[in-house]
Amino acid sequence: MTAPLLVQRPSKALLIGLVVSGLLALIVLAVMLLAGGPVGFGLSALLAVAPLPVLLAAVLSLDRLEPEPKLNLAFAFAWGAGVAIVAGIALTLAGQQLFLRAGYASSAVENIGTVVLAPVIEEALKGSALLLLLRRRIEIDGLTDGIVYASMAGLGFAAVENVGYYLLAFGEDGASGAVQLFVLRGLIDPLGHPIYTSMIGLGVAYALTRRTAFRYAAIPLGYCGAVFLHGLWNGAATTNSLSWLGGAYLVIMAALVLLIVVTVVERRHLVARMAYYLPAYQQTGLVTDADVRMLTTLPARKAARKWARGAGLGRAMGDYQQAATELTLLHLRAERQGMDARRFALERDALLGAMAQSRRW
Numbered sequence: 001m002t003a004p005l006l007v008q009r010p011s012k013a014l015l016i017g018l019v020v021s022g023l024l025a026l027i028v029l030a031v032m033l034l035a036g037g038p039v040g041f042g043l044s045a046l047l048a049v050a051p052l053p054v055l056l057a058a059v060l061s062l063d064r065l066e067p068e069p070k071l072n073l074a075f076a077f078a079w080g081a082g083v084a085i086v087a088g089i090a091l092t093l094a095g096q097q098l099f100l101r102a103g104y105a106s107s108a109v110e111n112i113g114t115v116v117l118a119p120v121i122e123e124a125l126k127g128s129a130l131l132l133l134l135r136r137r138i139e140i141d142g143l144t145d146g147i148v149y150a151s152m153a154g155l156g157f158a159a160v161e162n163v164g165y166y167l168l169a170f171g172e173d174g175a176s177g178a179v180q181l182f183v184l185r186g187l188i189d190p191l192g193h194p195i196y197t198s199m200i201g202l203g204v205a206y207a208l209t210r211r212t213a214f215r216y217a218a219i220p221l222g223y224c225g226a227v228f229l230h231g232l233w234n235g236a237a238t239t240n241s242l243s244w245l246g247g248a249y250l251v252i253m254a255a256l257v258l259l260i261v262v263t264v265v266e267r268r269h270l271v272a273r274m275a276y277y278l279p280a281y282q283q284t285g286l287v288t289d290a291d292v293r294m295l296t297t298l299p300a301r302k303a304a305r306k307w308a309r310g311a312g313l314g315r316a317m318g319d320y321q322q323a324a325t326e327l328t329l330l331h332l333r334a335e336r337q338g339m340d341a342r343r344f345a346l347e348r349d350a351l352l353g354a355m356a357q358s359r360r361w
Contacts, residue, residue, distance in 0.1 A: 017132065018075045021082030025160055028085055036167040043175060044166035047182040048159050051190050059151040059194065062144055062263045064298065065270060066325050072139060076129045076149045080156030080193075084125035088157075091121045114238055119196075119230035122157070126193070127200035127223060129153040141329045142270070144263045146205025147198045154194035161193075162186065188249075192233060195255050199225035202262070211337055229255055271296045274328045286355045287324070295324050320358035327351045 033041045060067070095117040099109045130149055133140070140146060162185055169177040185192075203222025207215045229252055236248035275296050281287045294300045301321055308317030330347050333339060 013132075014071065014075055017083075018071070018078050021075070021078035024082035024086045025078060025156075028082070028160055029163065032163055032167055036171065040167055040170040040178075041163070043178055044163045044170060047166050047178060047186060048162040050182075051186050052155065052159055055155055055190055055194070059148060059155065063148045065267060066141060066145075066322070066329060068139060068145060068148060072133060072149070073152050076133070076152035077156035079129040079132070080126050080153035080158075080197075081160045082156075084122065084129075084153065084157050085160050087125050088118070088122045091125075092117045095121070111238055115231055115235045119227045119234060123196060123200065123223060123226040123230055126150070126153045126157055126197045127204075127226065130201055130204040140205050140208050141333065142209055142266050143202055143205045144266050146201035146203075146208075147259055147263060148201075150197040150199075150201025150204075151191075151194035154192075154197040157197075158190075158193040189233070189252070191256060192230075192252065195252055195259065196226045196230040198259050199223070199229065199255070202259075209333070209336055225255075270325075270328060270332070273332055274324070277328050277331045278324060281327075281352070284352060286352060286359060291324070295321060316358045320355055323351045323354040323358065327355070 029045070032044070036044065060073075092113055096109050096113045099112055100106065104112070127150065130146065130153070133149060140149070165185065166178040166181055169181040173180075200219070200222040203218040203220070203225075206218040206222075232248045232251060236244040239245070275292060278287050278292050278295065279289075282289075294304050305314060305317050305321070308314045327348065330344065330351065334344050
């Protein structure tokens with residue numbers, strides 16, 4: 001939350017996790033550099049990073065009404081790029097060794113590692129970023145937040161993993177091999193990992209924002225969905241069949257459409273609840289009919305921020321919009337999950353204070 005009175009201090013665990021994950025990601029990249037040489041590594045890193053700004057912008061655009069704290073987002077990305085990558089490689093290799101010792105042929109073990117072990121292990125590790133953020137559950141106000149955090153973990157994982165894949169292709173077929181693989185992984189299916197892990201994000205967010213009796217069952221269900229999508233794509237890729245690959249791609253695109261529909265529906269619901277809750281605060285002098293109209297459409301909010309920047313009040317307008325959005329989300333949390341009256345009053349008054357501080361300019 002950006003409202004000054006409601007910002008949570010960064011927890012030590014979150015900061016430690018961010019630093020450790022970042023260091024592990026750097027170590028993995030350093031090993032790749034030493035193994036592949038500066039030319040191959042440079043090209044591979046460039047190809048892996050090239051689509052990242054667009055992908056990050058696309059993911060963050062889902063959460064424009066109530067942006068998540070930058071530190072939390074950085075933690076999710078770094079966790080995917082560091083801890084999830086290192087632990088995923090180690091556990092997958094250990095699992096393959098168990099199958100080898102059990103007498104399975106090396107070719108069968110390789111397929112088991114790709115189609116079964118990698119999806120099961122990697123999705124658990126990427127999704128654990130969501131579980132680690134449960135202690136800061138006040139930041140997860142809806143399903144969109146779960147999708148955003150999961151996508152950040154997936155993007156971090158994919159960025160480092162792609163460097164490794166492009167480096168292997170460069171070692172086998174030179175620059176042309178790396179570029180050909182980039183077309184598949186970086187252009188055709190750049191959102192694979194974010195989509196898979198978003199299934200877990202949906203489950204975690206549903207468990208946190210609903211009061212149904214079996215809400216926590218959504219977490220393992222989301223995990224199963226992530227493993228299924230991941231395993232489906234990996235399995236299709238091992239067949240070298242365009243029909244299988246095309247079918248898997250269509251299923252994953254259907255999952256992407258589902259995620260987009262969820263975010264659009266939730267955004268419309270939030271806007272509708274703003275129009276319902278905020279007029280009750282008109283007697284405070286902090287909300288007018290014009291403010292409600294401005295707050296309840298994205299184009300109007302953008303136009304208001306543009307006007308405010310021209311008047312030198314861009315920060316104040318942004319803080320006002322954010323606090324008003326958080327006030328609506330506070331009502332929604334109380335409506336969905338229940339909330340102690342004293343705690344509700346304290347958070348409400350803090351947000352009203354932030355709105356008043358913004359409006360005085």
